[in-house]
Amino acid sequence: MTTDIHGAPAASSEPAGLGVAVVGGGYWGPNLVRNFQASESFELRWMCDLRIERAQRALGRYSTVTATDDYARVLADPQVAAVAIATPAATHRDLALAALRAGKHVLVEKPLAAGYAEGRELVEAAEERGLILMCDHTYCYTPAVTYIRDLIASGELGDLHFLDSVRINLGLVQPDVDVLWDLAPHDLSILDFILPPGMAPLSVAAHGADPIGAGRACVGYLTLNLTGGAIAHFHVNWLSPSKVRTTMIGGSKRTLLWDDLNPTQRIAVFDRGVDLTPPAQLSEQTRREMQISYRSGDMVAPALAEREALRTMVEAFATAINTGTPPPTDGRAGLRVVDILESASRSLELDGAPVALQGTKGTSS
Amino acid sequence: MTTDIHGAPAASSEPAGLGVAVVGGGYWGPNLVRNFQASESFELRWMCDLRIERAQRALGRYSTVTATDDYARVLADPQVAAVAIATPAATHRDLALAALRAGKHVLVEKPLAAGYAEGRELVEAAEERGLILMCDHTYCYTPAVTYIRDLIASGELGDLHFLDSVRINLGLVQPDVDVLWDLAPHDLSILDFILPPGMAPLSVAAHGADPIGAGRACVGYLTLNLTGGAIAHFHVNWLSPSKVRTTMIGGSKRTLLWDDLNPTQRIAVFDRGVDLTPPAQLSEQTRREMQISYRSGDMVAPALAEREALRTMVEAFATAINTGTPPPTDGRAGLRVVDILESASRSLELDGAPVALQGTKGTSS
Amino acid sequence: MTTDIHGAPAASSEPAGLGVAVVGGGYWGPNLVRNFQASESFELRWMCDLRIERAQRALGRYSTVTATDDYARVLADPQVAAVAIATPAATHRDLALAALRAGKHVLVEKPLAAGYAEGRELVEAAEERGLILMCDHTYCYTPAVTYIRDLIASGELGDLHFLDSVRINLGLVQPDVDVLWDLAPHDLSILDFILPPGMAPLSVAAHGADPIGAGRACVGYLTLNLTGGAIAHFHVNWLSPSKVRTTMIGGSKRTLLWDDLNPTQRIAVFDRGVDLTPPAQLSEQTRREMQISYRSGDMVAPALAEREALRTMVEAFATAINTGTPPPTDGRAGLRVVDILESASRSLELDGAPVALQGTKGTSS
Amino acid sequence: MTTDIHGAPAASSEPAGLGVAVVGGGYWGPNLVRNFQASESFELRWMCDLRIERAQRALGRYSTVTATDDYARVLADPQVAAVAIATPAATHRDLALAALRAGKHVLVEKPLAAGYAEGRELVEAAEERGLILMCDHTYCYTPAVTYIRDLIASGELGDLHFLDSVRINLGLVQPDVDVLWDLAPHDLSILDFILPPGMAPLSVAAHGADPIGAGRACVGYLTLNLTGGAIAHFHVNWLSPSKVRTTMIGGSKRTLLWDDLNPTQRIAVFDRGVDLTPPAQLSEQTRREMQISYRSGDMVAPALAEREALRTMVEAFATAINTGTPPPTDGRAGLRVVDILESASRSLELDGAPVALQGTKGTSS
Known part of the structure; x- marks a missing residue:
């Protein structure tokens, strides 16, 4: 069910994880980078930040992952199945909506959005498309x-x-x-x-x-x-x-x-x-x-x-995507908060x- | 200034402490008994409870203090300068008012009274008579x-x-x-x-x-x-x-x-x-x-x-009586609470x- | 079995507790006084200290118990069934031995004695006479x-x-x-x-x-x-x-x-x-x-x-005396320590x- | 003074850190990898373990660092200025001695060696060559x-x-x-x-x-x-x-x-x-x-x-190498332990x- 989102299977015979991009290299982003990298379920492909040196710093000097300041390139990558958004709350709605519209599953830092109306927009956009919308209620x-x-x-x-x-x-x-x-x-x-x-x-x-x-x-x-x-x-x-x-x-x-x-x-x-x-x-x-x-x-x-906790959360995100089942802290949970x-x-x-x-x-x- | 309340000085040459009675032999009363007994500033004269066996139990088997169930006798004792009331809040007003009217200084367990109006009555009664009204805010x-x-x-x-x-x-x-x-x-x-x-x-x-x-x-x-x-x-x-x-x-x-x-x-x-x-x-x-x-x-x-704390409180009560100065937790403090x-x-x-x-x-x- | 030690039963119809004397009004003595007084099993008769004002202070100003500096009087009292010794360790042997020889049960503060040989002397003296020797291992x-x-x-x-x-x-x-x-x-x-x-x-x-x-x-x-x-x-x-x-x-x-x-x-x-x-x-x-x-x-x-703990210890002492059974911390326990x-x-x-x-x-x- | 050990400066204009290799991919090795990578003072070049898959696992899937099971290759790398040894104590002497003989500075996990004589051998070998020998007393x-x-x-x-x-x-x-x-x-x-x-x-x-x-x-x-x-x-x-x-x-x-x-x-x-x-x-x-x-x-x-602590330790190692001064926990400290x-x-x-x-x-x- 999620294959059309993943795009074609990787040519390599070994099963690659879900392609994922992290957006936002501030306080929380590096933690997401580290945990997506540690997960067998994901393949981290992009670290995106408006300030590219922040994206680079979040990856460190020994990484094979690509840093970028171009969100459009990330969304255009057919290997990217999911986007994790760790930017200020005021930007959640626009970034998440763009990702959903590009057919990506979305993980958003708490709070889901800056207001109830915006949050509901995201929940509805995800449900309409059958995409996973998850809120990173880490605790x-x-x-x-x-x-x-x-x-x-x-x-x-x-x-x-x-x-x-x-x-x-x-x-x-x-x-x-x-x-x-x-x-x-x-x-x-x-x-x-x-x-x-x-x-x-x-x-x-x-x-x-x-x-x-x-x-x-x-x-x-x-x-x-x-x-x-x-x-x-x-x-x-x-x-x-x-x-x-x-x-x-x-x-x-x-x-x-x-x-x-x-x-x-x-x-x-x-x-x-x-x-x-x-x-x-x-x-x-x-x-x-x-x-x-x-x-x-x-x-x-x-x-x-x-x-x-973040390791467990990341796996729950993978499970939700792979099974098409809402994760424990889905968009609706984020909306209730x-x-x-x-x-x-x-x-x-x-x-x-x-x-x-x-x-x-x-x-x- | 408080001498007329104490009555005539004791015949004995050694200075006796302030005569005091404890009213109420429930949970708190025995603590008052113990601390008044330990204080050089007081001479404990009565332990009064409607149930005399409770008064006796509060004193123990080796005490020279008198147990009674007759509050009137306590108030009639000219050697009693002060009364400490450790009964349920609903009875505070009547018991304290009777003591004040008998010219006794009064210590009342918290809360001062069951309501603001009753509490104010006590504060005013004490102030009119120049008597100490203290609330046992032990903490x-x-x-x-x-x-x-x-x-x-x-x-x-x-x-x-x-x-x-x-x-x-x-x-x-x-x-x-x-x-x-x-x-x-x-x-x-x-x-x-x-x-x-x-x-x-x-x-x-x-x-x-x-x-x-x-x-x-x-x-x-x-x-x-x-x-x-x-x-x-x-x-x-x-x-x-x-x-x-x-x-x-x-x-x-x-x-x-x-x-x-x-x-x-x-x-x-x-x-x-x-x-x-x-x-x-x-x-x-x-x-x-x-x-x-x-x-x-x-x-x-x-x-x-x-x-x-009770030891310190008892001494503060003595100091207030002996100097005619309101104690740190006087009736007005009790009223504010x-x-x-x-x-x-x-x-x-x-x-x-x-x-x-x-x-x-x-x-x- | 202990009746001859207690002397004749009290004339009063109510069963009096075991007559007991506390020796030593220093740091620990007042605690023993308080707990013997609280126990229904005992009747505290004497507080004994070489400095009588220390004995008096240990009793407080409202006590019916007799203070004394004369240990011989205490041992001579036929109503005294037991003696509790709370003096420095160096004096334990002599005081306890005198009490045992006077037919009294003995409670001694820890350590039992200042040395093994002295301690064994006490254990043997008690066992010979069928008297209780208890060591106040309060913990x-x-x-x-x-x-x-x-x-x-x-x-x-x-x-x-x-x-x-x-x-x-x-x-x-x-x-x-x-x-x-x-x-x-x-x-x-x-x-x-x-x-x-x-x-x-x-x-x-x-x-x-x-x-x-x-x-x-x-x-x-x-x-x-x-x-x-x-x-x-x-x-x-x-x-x-x-x-x-x-x-x-x-x-x-x-x-x-x-x-x-x-x-x-x-x-x-x-x-x-x-x-x-x-x-x-x-x-x-x-x-x-x-x-x-x-x-x-x-x-x-x-x-x-x-x-x-002292309350429990005091009751264990009474039980040992009344049943003729060694208490949990008997003289032998004291000796092992x-x-x-x-x-x-x-x-x-x-x-x-x-x-x-x-x-x-x-x-x- | 350490330049001859570093070999020729890197062709790149940006100043590279000290080339370092971590040996041993067991419990502690991955921590060293992470901290050497985070340090600007070092450039991690090798992760070496007898079992190469352990070396690979220590690096993770996104690393540009080389995994190897060939210690000789590591020592032969002229860009390697220092070796960090995180293997069982019994192997410390041989591995450290080989590194020192190859002109590398050495960091050894605690204890320095399996015995005093072996430890002294290491201390002397380092001092003879003017190389830093440091013991990772992390605390x-x-x-x-x-x-x-x-x-x-x-x-x-x-x-x-x-x-x-x-x-x-x-x-x-x-x-x-x-x-x-x-x-x-x-x-x-x-x-x-x-x-x-x-x-x-x-x-x-x-x-x-x-x-x-x-x-x-x-x-x-x-x-x-x-x-x-x-x-x-x-x-x-x-x-x-x-x-x-x-x-x-x-x-x-x-x-x-x-x-x-x-x-x-x-x-x-x-x-x-x-x-x-x-x-x-x-x-x-x-x-x-x-x-x-x-x-x-x-x-x-x-x-x-x-x-x-490991971050600080890694920097102390760099400082010791760069200044030619013994670090706070040098080989002699390890030997005393x-x-x-x-x-x-x-x-x-x-x-x-x-x-x-x-x-x-x-x-x-």
């Missing part, structure tokens, strides 16, 4: 997030009660977007990825502050109401010299704590949930013990592989009033 | 919080940008109050204590969830706008089998992290604040390093004494809309 | 150590391979003993307590250093060979401004890590032991993953009660050569 | 170890009192060497690197255990006596499913703790050393506080760059008796 391919999704799917956490996430980055104030658009896509894509079927965000309330006069929110809080009365809350923050990346997920049976900066114990699953016995019926001894205890119930910290971000911006303007989402999960276009 | 007397307040006062943190607090307790769902009224008083009293002059909360927005059907919010988020554009945010939560007690305070010069459950390093002060250089002007090398770094700037973790709690409840009903505080800081009654 | 009564002993006894750790312990205290150089005699008794008593039947230390090698010129070892290392080829190693150290208290116990099935200063996770049990597959037979992929991994196998951190300490001192003199123990475990006197 | 090029060395050199730690190191790896039992030869080279090379002038190890005592019947020590302890009464102690261990990598360095003014697996706080420097006041002269209050405190004195955790390892093996055979080192630091050959 969803970490062993930790995969573990969390599986644990929730298995029912071991029980019903989801709350999710609380904190992401504090090293004080790098972005010039064009606020802290919500800069950092929350990571966490919102994770939420989207791990929620069990039938559960979805309904509305979002956003609070922000710009105490340093940067001209946009540097500290942000998102509160999402989910189906079933659960709550998800996100704290994103630029104003700290120290990183924090934790997510707590409370279920009716267990509670999970993910600390991404603790490599020796990224995930801890706590055994017991809340005690619903009214305190009045608890003995004073029990209450006293709960007051001085640090936790109740055992904790299990599963062993997680140390595997590069942009939906929340756009609604959050509206809530910020409304001084924190909750804003209903446009609601795309599980609906067809 | 304010920990070495950690004292350190934080002093650091802020010294200007070493710079201007306050944000405060973010998380308090997760061991799943003990209270029968009468929601999680905001149960846990937030601790954090709000700390905020009140450490804010520098001229800075105060202006409004509060509250979000909550009751995913377990307890009949009241079990997860709560408070967002406070402070004078000057700063933001304070509180996460309180019953629904976890594991405790968390952290507060991060971001300033223009330094950022402080307080982890109350890490006795080897409760407080960490990080050296550098946010970098305002536009990323476009940062070299790619710098940006890359910020992306892979865990923090920028050195961190200092000050040595803190391991001292029981109740103000925020009551406004938060209103915001919860309003689906998260911000509610202005009645504003009591720095104003006279 | 053995912590929830953590009890858990460890039970886990080993259950076979869940598998065969014991190694034990590695680190105990670093806050730079308090003792005037009379070296760091081995000061700190190692804790760890050696724990080793003695948790070793399964049939396993015992055979010899000890000791290395030490006195880099500050204190006149005795301030840093010490003990290496014990155990039956079956296992090894136990102890690092004790005064020369640090920061405490460390960790013990790692490696078994054939699991490995346990105990960090006593981490209240939120004191004990962690790691799932998998060593991989005996020769690396040559491991794939390069597997080796690479082991190199970058932080651990293999899941980890379980059991919930432990926060219970004061002194045996190791004395042999370690000899090894230190021999520049680290291993010294065989006098071997007392499981042998009768 | 010495981490920001953490560089920081430690500088802190000691600056005098801020004061006199060195003790060093205590723990290195526990994930249970990968090596087939040919014991745990001392496998893991201790890392720590011994660090010790060698950070010791101030005038301080050196004098003797070593080694204890080991093989409780799993592997045929060689799987748990090992090294105790080194240093000049001036200081002590260094090393715990290396294969028998654990969880990694530990900590080093504590106690000085007369400060104590440093390095936890290499804690990326958010690798290094902590504690402010105060030991208190030499005799406890008898300390107030009981002070002693009590020291007993319940977790540490005394402030702690500073410096910000460390996250930089790959082998000296300790060989002496430790002898001590193991002697049941832990201390063995004097052959002593090479600061002496000329």
Whole structure:
């Protein structure tokens, strides 16, 4: 099914991987280059950047891959089956649309697009052509997030009660977007990825502050109401010299704590949930013990592989192309994240009033 | 000035401490008993509880102190200069008012009262009589919080940008109050204590969830706008089998992290604040390093004494009585906390809309 | 069997606890006072110290217990069934022997005595008289150590391979003993307590250093060979401004890590032991993953009660007296610890050569 | 001075880096390939392995570098100025000697050689020819170890009192060497690197255990006596499913703790050393506080760059070649480490008796 996209099979008898081009040699591009090169599923053919010396630097001095500043040449290459776009969000729509129109599968860095309407345009363009549109929600391919999704799917956490996430980055104030658009896509894509079927965000309330006069929110809080009365809350923050990346997920049976900066114990699953016995019926001894205890119930910290998420993501992209099946973080997932971000911006303007989402999960276009 | 309250000096030549009675032998009462007994400034005379066996148990089998279930006898004792009330919040107003009317200084457990109006009644009753009304905001007397307040006062943190607090307790769902009224008083009293002059909360927005059907919010988020554009945010939560007690305070010069459950390093002060250089002007090398770094700037973790906060609080109560000066956490501080709690409840009903505080800081009654 | 020691039953109809006296009002005595008072099994009758004001201070101002500086009066009291000795080690022999001769059960602080010969004298004196001699190896009564002993006894750790312990205290150089005699008794008593039947230390090698010129070892290392080829190693150290208290116990099935200063996770049990597959037979992929991994196998951190060890120890003392059965840390356990300490001192003199123990475990006197 | 080794300058006008070849495509080789490629100072020309497909795999599918299984061809290449040897220790002598004889500078993986005599042969061969012989003691090029060395050199730690190191790896039992030869080279090379002038190890005592019947020590302890009464102690261990990598360095003014697996706080420097006041002269209050405190004195955790050590090492190799100056971890440093390892093996055979080192630091050959 994807053969007409690949063009004619390579003359060589050995099966070549999918021809791929990386666009954008900034911060993330070199990581894509490295991982496409390491994958047997792909054959990296181009590294494209408007500034060709950036493209060259991304490849290094010992590479057989071609650097170019001419996107048209990349799209014209019949050996290129897929394009990976790692440029600023504002350019996603045009670059991705051109690639889709040229019959290429597309991988886009997060966020999918600079707005909901643009994102929907991409989703529709890909679906019309039967092409894969994937959003590089990298975190969803970490062993930790995969573990969390599986644990929730298995029912071991029980019903989801709350999710609380904190992401504090090293004080790098972005010039064009606020802290919500800069950092929350990571966490919102994770939420989207791990929620069990039938559960979805309904509305979002956003609070922000710009105490340093940067001209946009540097500290942000998102509160999402989910189906079933659960709550998800996100704290994103630029104003700290120290990183924090934790997510707590409370279920009716267990509670999970993910600390991404603790490599020796990224995930801890706590055994017991809340005690619903009214305190009045608890003995004073029990209450006293709960007051001085640090936790109740055992904790299990599963062993997680140390595997590069981007490697897994790249393989998922290949699988999606080769099987014609949407990848776990397809364009629609990217769109749902942009939906929340756009609604959050509206809530910020409304001084924190909750804003209903446009609601795309599980609906067809 | 306080002598007429103490009654005639003791016949004995050695100076006796202030006569004190503890009311309420539940969870907190025995801690007050132990600390009043350890203080040279006080002479513990009564332990009073409606259930006398609870009063006796709070004293233990080797005590020379009198247990009673008769509050009137306690108030009638001329040797009793002060009463410490550790009963449920709903009873604070009546018990405290009776004590004040009997000319006793009063210490009340947090929250000061079950509502703003009741709290104001107590504040006014004490002020009219020139009696000390103190709220046992215990955390304010920990070495950690004292350190934080002093650091802020010294200007070493710079201007306050944000405060973010998380308090997760061991799943003990209270029968009468929601999680905001149960846990937030601790954090709000700390905020009140450490804010520098001229800075105060202006409004509060509250979000909550009751995913377990307890009949009241079990997860709560408070967002406070402070004078000057700063933001304070509180996460309180019953629904976890594991405790968390952290507060991060971001300033223009330094950022402080307080982890109350890490006795080897409760407080960490990080050296550098946010970098305002536009990323476009940062070299790619710098940006890359910020992306892979865990923090920028050195961190200092000050040595803190391991001292029981209640001991310090008890001495502050004595000092207030003996000097006629309001203690650091006086009735007005207790009232400001109740103000925020009551406004938060209103915001919860309003689906998260911000509610202005009645504003009591720095104003006279 | 102990009635003649207790003297006649109290006239009162309510069953009084065992009469007990605490001797020594220094650092540890007040803790014993508090815990004997809290126990229903005991009736604290005396607090005895050569300096009576220290005895009084240990009791506090509200106590009905009698302070004294006259040890003879204590021993003469027929209501005193047991004596708890918390004085310097050099005085243990004389004080304990006097108490045993007066027909009292005896609890002694660690170490049991200042030398092996003195310790054996005490053990024999108690056994001759059918009296309980207990050594206050407090750590053995912590929830953590009890858990460890039970886990080993259950076979869940598998065969014991190694034990590695680190105990670093806050730079308090003792005037009379070296760091081995000061700190190692804790760890050696724990080793003695948790070793399964049939396993015992055979010899000890000791290395030490006195880099500050204190006149005795301030840093010490003990290496014990155990039956079956296992090894136990102890690092004790005064020369640090920061405490460390960790013990790692490696078994054939699991490995346990105990960090006593981490209240939120004191004990962690790691799932998998060593991989005996020769690396040559491991794939390069597997080796690479082991190199970058932080651990293999899941980890379980059991919930432990926060219970004061001394409370449990006091009850074990009562049970031993009331049933006539040796307590878990009886005089013989205390003697085995002194045996190791004395042999370690000899090894230190021999520049680290291993010294065989006098071997007392499981042998009768 | 190195030009005759480089051969004639490249015809191209752009200045080429030093021609280099990597030998050994096993675990470490690919890391060297990557870092030599990233360095502007080098031009990677060959990847050599007896199994050519391993050489090819180390280069990847997009490389312009030549893979070969013919070491003679590599040595015959006049453009090759330097050879990096990442093969098993037993082959180091022959491969390095051949390279030196061919006039190439040599970088060797740790340990320098399989024994002291072989190592000395290499050192002498290099010195005779005026060639750089460097040992890849990678840890010495981490920001953490560089920081430690500088802190000691600056005098801020004061006199060195003790060093205590723990290195526990994930249970990968090596087939040919014991745990001392496998893991201790890392720590011994660090010790060698950070010791101030005038301080050196004098003797070593080694204890080991093989409780799993592997045929060689799987748990090992090294105790080194240093000049001036200081002590260094090393715990290396294969028998654990969880990694530990900590080093504590106690000085007369400060104590440093390095936890290499804690990326958010690798290094902590504690402010105060030991208190030499005799406890008898300390107030009981002070002693009590020291007993319940977790540490005394402030702690500073410096910000460390996250930089790959191998990158720095590669540049140090280039600098050494280009300036003709011995690199920080030259052949002599490698030889000192082998000296300790060989002496430790002898001590193991002697049941832990201390063995004097052959002593090479600061002496000329």
